[in-house]
Structure formats: structure tokens, C-alpha cells
């Protein structure tokens with residue numbers, strides 16, 4: 001048929017066809033752009049969260065964008081088998097699982113004084129014999145200040161230093177807390193919390209809820225904590241003028257022998273909130289002792305194995321799954337972006353921040 | 362002209378349209394998940410990894426089908442430059458549909474992650490643990506994805522151009538009906 005069409009008729013027909021082709025391509029590009037966030041500028045993205053950490057403290061190439069200051073540790077977990085009734089994870093079978101961990105303090109500056117925050121953190125990677133892993137990052141505080149990634153982002157924005165003073169604007173911080181009453185429990189704790197002199201004496205909390213799955217597929221919401229065996233000298237922060245006492249204290253203690261924590265699993269009752277890290281569960285909830293974490297070695301993070309590990313809380317073995325806590329996917333997504341930035345800096349890829357070799361103030 | 366020489370074989374056509382759907386879906390899933398901090402990030406990633414490996418397996422089958430059954434020839438009157446563009450873009454698509462899942466798998470291996478396709482199915486690592494290799498592969502995964510998307514756009518535009526403007530039977534050779 002087409003050969004018989006006159007030239008003008010063909011051109012007219014083609015104009016419509018060209019327009020149709022253009023429209024199909026344009027709609028595809030627009031849909032891609034929308035899904036990819038370029039046409040949705042208000043969506044909270046992992047990049048925005050990580051950029052905000054950098055706005056608040058600066059960019060320290062090669063370092064984690066949060067919990068930047070820390071040390072690597074290694075050891076093992078001796079399971080007593082008691083958690084196996086609730087979770088099929090191999091790590092809970094009686095026996096030993098090797099662990100590579102990291103102690104740190106929150107904040108994006110790897111040179112921050114140890115006494116600048118009252119919080120310490122413990123991150124662990126359990127490597128199961130079947131090749132699956134359990135990664136967890138825990139903080140030494142009873143509750144998290146906020147319940148959602150949006151509130152976390154708003155908090156970071158409120159705390160961004162004012163260029164004029166170099167300090168957060170107290171009015172903005174006050175406005176944030178006023179708009180976020182869920183921070184009350186955390187603030188009440190922070191009022192009396194003192195920076196500990198040691199990583200060894202702290203109790204580390206998962207804060208986020210997870211779900212254990214047993215051999216029959218039964219789901220049990222849980223939280224966990226690492227309870228220290230060492231209880232001495234946890235109070236006052238190191239000697240005056242010493243800003244790096246935590247790593248030194250840890251090395252000194254390990255020179256005398258391994259450090260131990262008991263892994264406690266708290267079982268939620270039906271109805272306990274699993275999606276709100278600002279709320280504790282009632283203290284009468286059943287707690288099981290799953291075994292003992294033994295830490296027997298430490299290395300600086302510059303060359304330790306923990307440096308290149310992303311302690312993504314959603315790297316979980318069969319038998320543990322995420323709860324509906326909205327902080328969990330946000331952590332997973334943000335840690336991935338932080339990990340990509342710091343590994344790109346390690347690789348000296350073009351366009352990444354150059355590594356500082358000297359100590360920054 | 363007999364249909365056997367005028368159209369792609371049935372397996373080739375089925376693989377083409379199935380994989381077109383899966384690959385385009387993967388591109389949207391990929392860019393959508395990395396721009397999200399909600400639970401969407403998790404469930405999209407849970408689809409992304411097994412679907413990506415499925416695409417790898419299908420691409421291997423498809424390459425074998427392609428090598429055994431050469432496609433019908435392009436119209437004789439098609440300008441040489443357009444023939445070259447068609448040939449080059451088709452091989453680029455084959456390369457990318459194999460490379461993308463392999464890079465995804467290798468980058469997770471290099472990052473020291475267990476490559477989990479479900480809650481308990483784990484693939485072995487195919488690359489030694491290395492942060493530097495992770496960073497390079499992770500960027501490659503993104504750049505190749507963008508290249509794949511652009512190649513797909515050109516491919517779709519060209520197919521519509523053959524079907525609507527040239528009406529030369531190229532589009533129908535993949536749809537399965539010869540119109541000329």
C-alpha cells in the first residue's frame with residue numbers, strides 16, 4: 001500500500017508517526033526520571049542524608065560519614081543454643097562463630113575528642129559457617145531520639161553549624177525539639193549521661209526491633225543488647241587533655257586478656273511497638289541469654305579489617321528478618337551510600353574527596 | 362519469502378519480549394531503589410538481585426539461540442550507516458545484558474557482602490574482597506545501567522521508526538507477522 005501514497009500524504013502521515021515516536025521516548029524518559037528521583041526533588045534520598053552529615057562536620061575522605069572515629073576489633077561469639085528455639089540462624093546453634101567488629105563514637109569527624117559525646121557504639125559482623133552473615137550496629141543508649149528517617153534528617157539539618165558562629169543555631173535546635181516530642185525520652189537520658197572512660201564497660205543496644213523466625217516459620221519480634229562483663233571505671237572520661245583515651249584503654253585492657261559481653265535477646269509481647277525506636281519495651285519482657293561475645297584483639301581502623309566492612313543492619317542470616325521499623329531501610333540505604341563514598345575515596349576515583357593524611361582539628 | 366527466514370524464530374521472539382520486559386523493569390527498579398530510604402529500598406532490592414541473576418541465565422540461553430539461528434537479514438535498501446548502527450547496538454545490548462548482572466554479583470562479592478538472593482539462598486563470591494574493586498564495580502554498575510537505558514531508548518525509537526515510518530517489516534520480524 002505505502003508505495004502508492006503521494007509524497008505529501010506520506011509526509012503528513014510521517015509527521016504523526018514522528019510525533020508518536022518522540023512522545024513514547026519522552027514519556028519513557030520522564031517515567032525513568034521520576035522513579036530515579038531527578039523529577040521528584042522533595043523525596044528524601046540516601047544522598048541527601050549523607051550530604052547533610054558532610055554539611056554538619058565536613059568531609060573526611062575515606063572515613064565513615066557517621067561514627068567516623070573508631071577502632072577495629074576481632075574475636076568470636078560462643079553461642080549457648082538458647083536462642084535457637086526462636087531463630088534458625090546458624091549463629092545461635094551451640095558453638096563458636098568468628099566476629100570482626102568495630103567500636104566507635106557517633107559523629108562525622110574522625111578526630112573528635114572521645115569526651116565530646118556520651119554515646120559509644122559497637123558494630124559486629126558474625127560470619128556463619130554456611131556463608132551467611134549477621135551484621136549489627138548498636139549504640140550505648142536506651143532509646144533513639146527519633147522514629148523516622150525524615151525526623152532524623154530534620155534533626156541533622158537543625159544541628160548544622162551556623163557559618164557565623166561555627167555552632168548550631170540554638171533557636172533551630174529548640175524548634176526541632178519542640179516539633180518532635182518523641183525525642184523527650186532520649187533528651188531525658190542525655191541530660192544525665194556521661195561519656196564513659198572505656199568501650200569495655202558499656203552496654204550496647206540494637207534499639208531497632210527485628211524479627212526472629214523459628215524452624216516452623218513462627219515470628220517473634222525482638223531487640224538485643226550486649227551486656228558487658230567489665231563494670232569497673234566506666235564513669236569519668238579519661239585524663240585531662242587526652243582526647244583519644246578510648247582506643248588506648250581498649251588496647252590496655254586487651255593486653256590483660258579478652259573482654260566479654262553477654263548477648264541478651266528481649267522478646268516482645270504482642271502489641272509492643274516494633275516500628276518506634278524512641279520507645280522502650282516494658283522492663284518485664286522475657287529476656288534470654290544467647291551466649292558470650294569475646295573480643296580479644298584490636299587494630300587501628302586505618303588498616304584493620306573493619307575498615308572496609310559496611311555494618312548494614314539488614315545484612316541478616318536466615319532466621320532473622322527486619323521488623324517494620326522505618327529506620328532500618330533508611331540505615332541500610334544511607335550506609336550503602338556512605339560506603340560507596342568512602343570506598344571511592346580509597347580508590348582515588350576521579351571526583352571524590354582527596355584523603356587527608358594529616359590530623360585535622 | 363517464507364516466514365522462517367522473514368521472522369525471528371519463536372524462541373528468539375519469546376526471549377526478546379520477556380527479557381525486554383524484565384530488563385526495563387530492572388532499570389526502573391534499580392534507579393528507584395537507590396533513591397529511596399523507605400521500605401521500598403528493601404523490597405525492591407529483594408526483587409533486584411534474583412531477577413538480575415534470572416536475566417543473566419536468560420541472556421546466556423538467548424546468546425546461544427542467537428548464534429544458532431542468525432536473525433533475518435535487514436532490508437536491502439537500508440542505508441549502510443543504519444545497518445551498522447543496528448548491528449552495533451544489538452551487540453551492545455547483548456554485552457550489557459550479560460555484563461550488568463555479572464557486575465552486580467561481582468561488586469557485592471568485592472564489597473564482602475554475602476550475595477543473598479532470598480532469605481537463605483546465597484551465591485558464592487565471584488570476586489575477591491577489595492574495597493577499591495567494589496567502588497569501581499559499583500560505579501560501573503550505574504554507568505552501564507545508564508548506557509543500557511540510552512541504548513534501549515535508541516532501540517525502541519528505531520523499532521518504531523521501522524514499524525511506523527519505513528514500514529519495512531523489521532518490527533514485524535520480531536513481532537512475528539510479516540506484513541510485506
Ligand code: HEM
Nearest residue numbers: 064066067102121123137138139152311330334335338339
Ligand atoms: C535513619 C537513621 C540513621 C542514619 C541515617 C544513620 C547513618 C549512619 C551512617 C552513614 C553510618 C556510617 C556507615 C558506614 O560508612 O559504614 C552509621 C554508622 C553507625 N550507626 Fe547509624 N544511622 C542511623 C540510625 C542508627 C541507629 C538507630 C543506630 C542504633 C543502634 C545506629 C548505629 C550505628 C552504628 C553502631 C554505626 C557504626 C558502625 C561502624 O562502626 O561501622 N545508627 N550510621
Ligand code: HEM
Nearest residue numbers: 336387388391392395410413414416461462465466503506
Ligand atoms: C540486568 C541486570 C541488572 C540491571 C539492569 C541492574 C540495574 C541497576 C541499576 C539501574 C541500579 C541503580 C544504579 C545507581 O543509580 O546507582 C542498580 C543498583 C544495584 N544493583 Fe543492579 N542491575 C542488574 C543486576 C544486578 C544483580 C544481578 C545484582 C546482584 C546480585 C545487582 C545488585 C545491585 C545493587 C546491590 C545495587 C545498589 C543498591 C544500593 O546501593 O542501594 N544488580 N542496578
